[in-house]
Amino acid sequence: MQASVGDRLLLRGHIAGQQDRQAEVIEVFGPNGTPPYRVRFEDGHDTLMSPGPDTLVHHFPTAGESAGAIP
Numbered sequence: 701m702q703a704s705v706g707d708r709l710l711l712r713g714h715i716a717g718q719q720d721r722q723a724e725v726i727e728v729f730g731p732n733g734t735p736p737y738r739v740r741f742e743d744g745h746d747t748l749m750s751p752g753p754d755t756l757v758h759h760f761p762t763a764g765e766s767a768g769a770i771p
Contacts, residue, residue, distance in 0.1 A: 702733035
């Protein structure tokens with residue numbers, strides 16, 4: 701898993717009825733964008749985490765990249 705500051709993580713609920721949660725990556729501690737990450741959840745809670753394999757990363761363009769650019 702690789703993420704950059706500003707990317708969003710989608711953490712799937714593991715129990716029936718449990719909502720998915722989203723968090724914004726606010727700091728990356730691992731080399732080359734790997735975990736652990738400091739994230740901020742929608743409710744304002746910050747934490748340090750190493751996401752599991754069921755976590756999805758939504759990448760956002762960095763400065764100089766176009767949102768519609770094809771890699």
